[in-house]
Amino acid sequence: MLAVFIWTTPALAVDDNSHYTNIGNISLTVTNYGVFGTGFFIDGQPSCEYPIGSHVEHLWFGGLWFGGEQNGQRKVTTGAMDKNPGTSGTTQGYEFTNSESPTDIIIEKSSLINSRYYDPFAISHQDFICDYSDSNTHVPGVGDSILYHDPFKIAVHQETYAWSMPFADAFVIIRFDITNKSNLPISNIYAGFWFEPSIGNTDLTPTSGPNRSWNWYDDACNFIDSCAMGYKFDYDGDNGFAESYSAVRFLGSTPAFGDTGGGRFLYTDSGYVKYNIWRWNNSSDPVFSAPQNDIERYSKLAGGFNDYPDWRNTIPGILGTSNWTMLISSGPYPTLLPESTMQVVYAMVCAQKYGADSPNEDTPISKTNLLKFANWAKTAYDGEDKNGDGILQPSEDTDHDGILDRYLLPVPPPAPGMKLVAGDSKVDIYWDKFAETFVDPVLGRQDFEGYRIYRARITQDNQSRGLKNLLELIGEFDKTGDSTGYNTGLGYITLPEPVIIDGDTMYYKFTSDNLLNGWQYIFAVSAFDTGDPLNNLESLESSALLNYQRAFPGTPVQTNAKVGVFPNPYRAYAIWDGRGTDGAKERLRKMYFYNLPEKCRITIYTLAGEIVDKIDHDAASGTGADIAWFNNYASGDVVMSGGVHSWDVVSKADQAIATGLYLYTVKDEITGDIQKGKFLIIK
Known part of the structure; x- marks a missing residue:
């Protein structure tokens, strides 16, 4: 992408672009008008972040493409494309719209019993469900003209599925059910998923603001024929901070290609899945030109570079770096009669590179994780269809209902409910026993085995690795009398009596001590099961990302202790300070007042007696984490100890504090x- 645009959503009154997956290790924004990703236009919301917490993005925009012939005319409807989403009064290329109804929003469901979105009919741990159509030539509720759009009058029912299990937390399955709502048949149909994967670390190269330095040109693409997957990777790896893949895999369709009843296809069938790339909004490149109209877009859907023999070696530049956009398409599909429905399914897959290859290398070894997660996505889609031929064999029908059940994965026990209590150089971890009553839906019995406790210390320098990769095992406890785990028993962590915290009953406690006050720690408790040796199924563990929480150890509320400051002296550019340009850094500094009473006012002075800043501390109603550093590096709920309060080393007049000695008073309200006290700042 070449320019900075203002994102104007197609229907401001009812558009829902606030949902993003957060149940696993990938945060993909999903909308109710056919667009995936944010285009980096929504501050603070991930477009397609992987791993969660890393600030490494993998997607600009993506969306469904649908092409065919209707009433003798060849045309294409696009959910997103390589153009500005719109300016005031018009939009182009974003041709699906939702209705004006305020209830026409994304519905969230979950198969997790302890989720507030639990629904017994949910498919995955996090389902997003919505509907939209291509029938409008003007945006409902706004009136903006959708330029050059000739509708088929198709309705799209969209569902996305995400899971939390470690083997399935790096992909999101995207399902489109497409119904012909017109009075005319649609023939010679091709469907595809267009997307612009763009990979980089937003801390290192911001996507917006005065210091915007995102690099659109340092990514390379390729296609894996055997699994119908196109992918992109950062060619320079952002100096080790963005060495990962962004991919879309075609999983399947109903009907299959050319299916006129009972037909079948396999991925080895040639010519059905097409791979196309072109340079973003480039109409002059002789080889990689962006399609400019429906005729050219249909041509892209119907034919790909992979139609040519030895295309990787015979098409110059196709494996090089550029601001590539990508289209994975399939077809032709049989004629879609009025009120008939077809279905296409894709997976958005992210993965970190494996091994020690350099960032510009794309070897089978470096794709190890990508292929692992992509294959699990296919396993989930296939469900009972073990050989992937689209036909349910009697031997595959595990529930004997004659229906091909898809989206099936092994299930671990749910993660327990957890509470943290921060103290002086320690954090107490409490959790419930909800996981122990879980009945495995495959085995039909309880198979809980034990708990694992994880901890990570987060800094600005390591968070790009992602939370999941930073968590370290600090405790494991399991039942006795079986061959799973260490048979430690649960006695060490069992409380003498249950305790109630915030209305929830907790039965277990583990203390993590010898911690550094003021530093950010993340804790999680997972549950794992016994496995099923008879069915060759290993022990499964709930994701540590399901219940992780952030805590900052520090002194609790004090009444008579001496108030202090740490670090003292404060030295700028410390490891726990924020990163960025000079202006941004000044607002991302952090120091603490400690041993504070429950409610007090902190006043900071220069040696001349001038007031620099005033801070009101209330342990009962505030966390003491009300500075910009926390918004950038510890977003969401954090657990503080009550007797500390942070300060950003910025004056009440929003001025950076100079080197020098400063005085402070703390008044117990x-x-x-x-x-009274003093501290030194060194810059």
């Missing part, structure tokens, strides 16, 4: 007692 309950007793009226005042304490």
Whole structure:
């Protein structure tokens, strides 16, 4: 992409672009008008972040393409394309719209029993469900003209599925059910998923703002014929901070290609899945030109570079770097009669490179993780269809209902409910026993075995690795009397009596001590099962990303202790300070006042007596984490100890604080007692 645009959503009154997957290790924004990703236009919301917490993005925009012939005319409807989404009064290329109804939003469901979105009919741990159509030539509720759009009058029912299990947390399955709502048949149909994968670390190369430095030209593409998957990777790896893949895999369709009843296809069938790339919005490149009209777009859907023998070696530049966009398409499909429905299914897959290959290499070894997650996506889609031929054999029908059940994966116990209590150089971890009553839907019995406790210390320098990769096992406890685990028993972690925290009953406790006050730690507790040796199924564990929480150890509320400051002296550019340009850094600094009473006012002075800043601390209603650093590096709920409060080393006039000695007072608002102290700032 070449320019900066203003994102104007197609229907401001009812558009829902606030949903993004967060149940696994990939955060993909999903909308109710056919667009995937944010285009980097929604501050603070991931477009397609992987791993979660890394600030490594993998997608600009993506969307469904549908092409065919209707009433003698060849045309294409596009959910997204390599153009500006729109300016005031018009939009182009974003041709699906939702209705004006305020209820026409994304519905979330979950198969997790302890989720607030639990629904017994949910498919995955996080389902997003919505409907839209291509029938409008103007955006409902706004009136903006959708330029050059000739509708088929198709309705799309869209569902996305995401899971939390470690082997299935790096992909999102995207299902489109497409119904012909017109009075005319649609023939010679091709369907595809267009997307612009763009990979980079937003801390290192911001996507917006005055310091925007995102590199659109340092990515390379390729296609894996055997699994119908196109992918992209960052050619320079952003100096080790973005060495990962972004991919879309075609999983299957109903009907199959050319299916006129009972037909079948396999991925080895040639000519059905097409791979196309072109340079973003480039109409002059003789080989990689972007399609400019429906005729050219249909041609892209119907034919790909992989139609040519030895295309990787005979088409110059096709494996090089550029601002590539990609289209994975399939067809032709049989004629879609009025009120008939077809289905196409894809998987958005992300993976970190494996091994020690350099960032510009794309070897079978470096794709190890990508292929592993892509194959699990296919396994989930196939479900009972073990050989992937689209036909349910009697030997595959595990529930004997004569219906091909898809989206099936092994299931671990649910993650327990967890609470953290931060203290001086320690964090107490409490959790419930909800996982122990879980009945495995495949085995039909309880198979809980034990718990694992994880911890990570997060800094600005390591968070690009992602939370999942930073978590380290610090404790494991399991039942006795079987061959799974260490048979430690649960006695060490069992509380003498259950305790109630925030209305929830907790039965277990583990203390993580010898921690550094003021540093950010993340904790999680997972549950694992016994496995099923008879069915060759290993022990499964719930994802540590399901219940992780952030905590900052520090002193609890004090009444008579001496108030202090740490670090003292404060030295700029410390490891726990934020990163960025000079202006951004000044607002991402952090120091703490500690041993504070429950409610107090902190006043900071220069040596001349001028007031620099005032801070109100209330342990009962605030966390002490109300500075910009936390918004950038510890977003969401955090657990503080109550007796500390952070300060960003910025004055009440929003000015950076200079090197020097400063004074402070802390007035206890309950007793009226005042304490005094001083600290040194070195820049």
